[in-house]
Amino acid sequence: MSKRTRTAWLFLLPVLIFYAIFLVxxxxxxxxxxxxxxxxxxxxxxxxxxxxxxxxxxxxxxxVFLKALSNTFIYAMVTVPVSTALSILLAVLVYGRxxxxxxxxxxxLPTITTPVAIGMVWMYLYRPNYGLINSILNAFxxxxxxxxxxxxxxxxxxxxxxxxxxxxxxxxxxxxxxxDIPETYYEAAAIxxxxxxxxxxxxxxxxxxxxxxxxxxxxxxxAWQVFDFIVAMTAPALGKAGGPINSxxxxxxxxxQTAFEYLNMGRASAMAYVLFVIVLGISLVQLRLFRRGxxxxx
Amino acid sequence: xxxxxxxxxxIVALAALAVSPxxxxxxxxxxxxxxxDFNREGLDDYIRAYEQLHPEIEIVKExxxxxxxxxxxxxxxxxxxxxxxxxxxxxxGVELAKSGILDAPPPAVKNDVRKNYVxxxxxxxxxxxxxxxxxxxxxxxxxxxxKRLLREGGYSEPPRTWDExxxxxxxxxxxxxxxxxxxxxxxxxxxxxxxxVHPFLAMLWSNxxxxxxxxxxxxxxxxxxxxxxxxxxxxxxREKGTDVNGSVWDFPNGNIAMMVMxxxxxxxxxxxxxxxxxxxxxxxxxxxxxxATALYTWFAxxxxxxxxxxxxxxxxxxxxxxxxxxxxTTRMGDYLAQRVGxxxxxxxxxxxxxxxxxxxxTATFIRELKNSIAEPNVAQGAEIKIILMNExxxxxxxxxxxxxxxxxxxxxxxxxxxxxxx
Numbered sequence: 001m002s003k004r005t006r007t008a009w010l011f012l013l014p015v016l017i018f019y020a021i022f023l024v025x026x027x028x029x030x031x032x033x034x035x036x037x038x039x040x041x042x043x044x045x046x047x048x049x050x051x052x053x054x055x056x057x058x059x060x061x062x063x064v065f066l067k068a069l070s071n072t073f074i075y076a077m078v079t080v081p082v083s084t085a086l087s088i089l090l091a092v093l094v095y096g097r098x099x100x101x102x103x104x105x106x107x108x109l110p111t112i113t114t115p116v117a118i119g120m121v122w123m124y125l126y127r128p129n130y131g132l133i134n135s136i137l138n139a140f141x142x143x144x145x146x147x148x149x150x151x152x153x154x155x156x157x158x159x160x161x162x163x164x165x166x167x168x169x170x171x172x173x174x175x176x177x178x179x180d181i182p183e184t185y186y187e188a189a190a191i192x193x194x195x196x197x198x199x200x201x202x203x204x205x206x207x208x209x210x211x212x213x214x215x216x217x218x219x220x221x222x223a224w225q226v227f228d229f230i231v232a233m234t235a236p237a238l239g240k241a242g243g244p245i246n247s248x249x250x251x252x253x254x255x256x257q258t259a260f261e262y263l264n265m266g267r268a269s270a271m272a273y274v275l276f277v278i279v280l281g282i283s284l285v286q287l288r289l290f291r292r293g294x295x296x297x298x
Numbered sequence: 299x300x301x302x303x304x305x306x307x308x309i310v311a312l313a314a315l316a317v318s319p320x321x322x323x324x325x326x327x328x329x330x331x332x333x334x335d336f337n338r339e340g341l342d343d344y345i346r347a348y349e350q351l352h353p354e355i356e357i358v359k360e361x362x363x364x365x366x367x368x369x370x371x372x373x374x375x376x377x378x379x380x381x382x383x384x385x386x387x388x389x390x391g392v393e394l395a396k397s398g399i400l401d402a403p404p405p406a407v408k409n410d411v412r413k414n415y416v417x418x419x420x421x422x423x424x425x426x427x428x429x430x431x432x433x434x435x436x437x438x439x440x441x442x443x444x445k446r447l448l449r450e451g452g453y454s455e456p457p458r459t460w461d462e463x464x465x466x467x468x469x470x471x472x473x474x475x476x477x478x479x480x481x482x483x484x485x486x487x488x489x490x491x492x493x494x495v496h497p498f499l500a501m502l503w504s505n506x507x508x509x510x511x512x513x514x515x516x517x518x519x520x521x522x523x524x525x526x527x528x529x530x531x532x533x534x535x536r537e538k539g540t541d542v543n544g545s546v547w548d549f550p551n552g553n554i555a556m557m558v559m560x561x562x563x564x565x566x567x568x569x570x571x572x573x574x575x576x577x578x579x580x581x582x583x584x585x586x587x588x589x590a591t592a593l594y595t596w597f598a599x600x601x602x603x604x605x606x607x608x609x610x611x612x613x614x615x616x617x618x619x620x621x622x623x624x625x626x627t628t629r630m631g632d633y634l635a636q637r638v639g640x641x642x643x644x645x646x647x648x649x650x651x652x653x654x655x656x657x658x659x660t661a662t663f664i665r666e667l668k669n670s671i672a673e674p675n676v677a678q679g680a681e682i683k684i685i686l687m688n689e690x691x692x693x694x695x696x697x698x699x700x701x702x703x704x705x706x707x708x709x710x711x712x713x714x715x716x717x718x719x720x
Contacts, residue, residue, distance in 0.1 A: 040372040041397035061713055064688075128543040129478055138476045149543050151695055240490050240684070244542070245691045260369045262681040263393055 034269035040259070047266065054270035065271065067246050068254040071155060075162075075250065076223035076282075083163045084215050087170035088208070092200065094171070095178045104175060108168040115165065119232025122161040123148065126233075148233060151247035158248055162229050170215045177211025178204070213290045217283055224279050227252040251275050325356040326606050328613060331374070331381035332359060333367040336435075336596075338637040344629050348613055355609060375399050375603075382604040383614065385434065388422045388595040388672075389679035395430050396677070401600040401607050403429060410619050419643035421672040422595025431599030432618045433643035435634055437560045438593040438670040439500055439583060440662050442567075446577045447481070447555040456556070456581040460501070460530045463556065463584045467539025470555040482554045484534055485544035486694070491683035494690050496592040496673065497558045500583050501527040503590035503671050514676050514719045517711045519686070520704035528693055528700035530586065535694060542694055550574075558583060564659045565639040580662040582669070593670035595643065618644065625650045641667075677718040685710045 001009075029044070034054055038047035058065040094103040110118060125132045126147035134144040147157045185203050189195075194202065205212075227250065234248050235241040242249035242257070251271060259268035330345075337359065345357045360381060362370040368390055374380050375397075386394060394400045403411070408429045411420060419433035441463075443456050451470045457463035467483030474480045487493040499509055499519075507523030510516065518524075534540045546557045550570035568575050583591050598618065600610040618630040627635075631647025634640045635654040641663060642648060648655060648664055655664050676682060689707035692698045698706065 039393055039397055041375050041393060041399055043376075061710075063710065129480075134478075138478075143476060144478050146543060151697065240687075243489075243688075243691070245688045245695060245697065257684075260372070261684075262678065263368075263372070264681075 030269045030272055033266050034273050036266045038265045039263040040265050041263065050266065054267045055274070058267060058270055058274065062267075064246055064249060064254060065251075068242075068249045068251045071246075071248065072224055072226065072250045072252075074155065075159060075226055076220055079159050079162050079166070080216060080219040080223050082159075083166045083170055083219060084212065086163065086167050087174050087215065088212070090167065090171045091174035091178055092204065095175060104172060107171050110165045111168045113165075115228035116232045118161065118165050119229050122157075123233045126157055149244060151244050154234070154244060154247045158229055158233055161233065162223075162226070165229075166219070170219065173215055174208065174211050177208045181207045209290060213286070217286050220282055220286065221279055224275060224282070225252050226250050227256070326354055326609055328355060328357045328383060328604075328606060328610055329381040330357055330359050330383040330385075331362070331367075331371065332385045333362055333364045335364055336385055336638065337361045338633070340633055340637040344617060344633065348616060351616075352609075355613070357613065371399070378603070380601045380603045382601050382606055382610045383598065384431075384601060385596060385598050386431070388425075388597055388675055389683075391423070391425050391430050391597065391599070392675050392677050392679060394599075395425050398602050400430055401602040401604065403431065403599070404611055407432065407611060407615065410615070414619070414645055415643050416645055416648060416667055418593050418667060418670045418672050419595050422593065422643075422675075423597045425675045431597035432614055433595050433597050434618065434630055435596045435638065435640040436593055436643045436667075436670075437562060437595075437641065438591050438663055438666055439497055439558050439560055440591065440666055441556060441581045441583050442549070442559040442563070442659075443556040443579045443581065444549070444552065444554065444577050445579045446574075447552070448579075451555070456579060457584045460504075460584045460586050464530070464533050464537060464539055467534055467556060468537045471539055479541060479544065480553060482541075482544045482548075483539040484556045485540055485546050485549070485554050486531070487546050487558055488542075488691070491680065491687040492594065494687040495683045496594065497583070498527065498531070498686070498690055499592040499671075499673065500558070500590055501530060501586055503592070504583070504588060505530075505586040506588065510674055510676060510715070514674070515715055517708040517715070520701075520708040524704050525700045527586065528690065528704060531690075532693055532700055535696075542691075552577075561641050561660055561663045562639060567659070578659065580659055582662065582666055589666075589669040591666050591670050593667075593672050595672060621646060627651060676715075678714050682711050682714060685714075 033044060033047070035049060035051060036044070036047040037050045037054075038044050090107055094100045094107075097103065128134060128144055128146050128149055131147070133147070137144060145153060148154050181204065185207070186199065189199050189203055230248050230250055230253050231241040234243055242253050252275070255268045255271045255275070258271065259265050341359070345359070349355060349357060360370075371381075371384065371386070371390075371394070380399060384394070384400070391400065411423065411429050411432060415433050416436070419436050420429070422436065423429055423431050423433050441456055447470060448454070448456065448466070451466065453466055453470075457466050463484065470481065470483035471479060472481035487497060502509065502519055502524050505523045505527045507521050507527060508518040511518055535542075544554065546554070546559060548554055549557055549559075550567060552571075552574060567578055571578065582589060598614050600607050600614070604610055616629070618628055621628055623632075627647050627650045628642075628644055631642040631644055631651065634642040635647065635651040641655065641660065642651070648667070654660065673679075686707045689698070689703040692706075693700050693703040
């Protein structure tokens, strides 16, 4: 090993140690624990080996896990495409306008607010008896909705909030992507007589694909790990996060509940690995789809 | 050379002199792990008083919010930093005892608990047939009602039977022009597992049913008595005596006529209702077939990993068992009744705190101790209760009928019990 290489390793060492302690070790120990029955009260190495039974249990006997899996799937499949589509629309509308900085700031404001604060405010907006949204509905002669209190509408209510809160960040990324598109393409298109929708569909959209891919993949990863909005909006209103009757239970929330309320860290670790495989699989599929669409750089 | 030896010896002697008082003064440190709601004004006074009596002992409180308290115990145990003294919810005691976190109390402590505490509290700290700590706070449930709203509805007395309650709740419920309930005849306690499950257990036991088999191998709450109990709750929803949006926390606003509540809400009602607190009435939970209510317990115990178990048990006995003062009460009894606003579990404390415990609110809870049944200390108790809560709520929301909800809960709970009780 040359002196130059040794020096490089020396500089990298602090970061490698950091990642080894805070990433590699937890990831490996969690995999180890997913085959154990450990209640976090005894030394982990003494926890009995239960083989694949934690994995088997969550897929065959644990109804709440399957409910959490389906809720998370719905949440990700609705919020990410809707949020991305809205962000594209807003970015295109704002781009090139006078005072676009003001509009960008306006849409970005929810992002700098903590999810807990957003969740609390929306929870009050959704309140069945005194909430602002129901008051507006009542003012138009419509009946109140139970929003967070109704298993049929609770997840939808949280998804609306999540889209509202997330659209600003995505819009900024897409806005930056729009700025990277050379003006010459639009000038050439104008000479050829392309305007409006055709201009967007044949120039803006294809050239914006790298930014859209970034927004989509990172959004999908975050959506599969949703936790904060669910806790902030359902725990204070309903006492138990994930309610009513598990209608807003998501995988990370159930993982947390299994580990720290049911004292079953082994089963929670198995859930974490299932989530890891799902997120990895979805991300790979998205990358492949976008590569087919001409993006090679990811 | 000799001079250097003398200087060296002198330095060693001085160092020894300097260190020896520090060694002699090193105190026995007892870490006491409690949750925020138990950390009221006055606890420190007892701690300081004990430290004055025993200058060799220093007691340090570790206070954690209730929602993080069990996690704190877990993480502290795993990292080898377990406390010397714990104050825990009895249902957690099952895992804590099984995992070797709790020390088995000395025979003198067990005898004191058996002899001097109300029987239902003794059951509360009994895990797998053995006593694991000293009962402190006990909480049972009763019907709390708004006298003014009942009067306005034409009722001078609270309901005695569940059928009467349904009838009254229906008449006391008022709607606004948009069809929203503006005054609830009755509201269920809800939101966390004990809130939903304990009142259901009260009704189940009142109806002659059982929660689990004595050996914890089978769920029994889906018996005909259990289905009847849940049906009785559902009747309130069907007859519009309540709905799922009602919240017991709105009781102080004066728009809830009746609710099932525990003793710990007294201070909240006094503070938030002001003069209107005079409207608050408390009665036993209306019976189905016989009087019964549910009860849960908190207890104080010592960590098995503690290096000072004897000192920790001595302090706990001084705090909980030594009768003192003109009223002949214990320090823990005084603290619970006067500072925490909870029911103490030592017999002498339930009898000798007339000012605090025989008042408008708590007297009924004290009288109901004779009809109280302790929730069983079963393994995976939190998971079992959350499953039952979700199934009961599925029935409240009209997703399942009472039979299907309880059968579904029983099949999930039986799978858990089968793993722990073979």
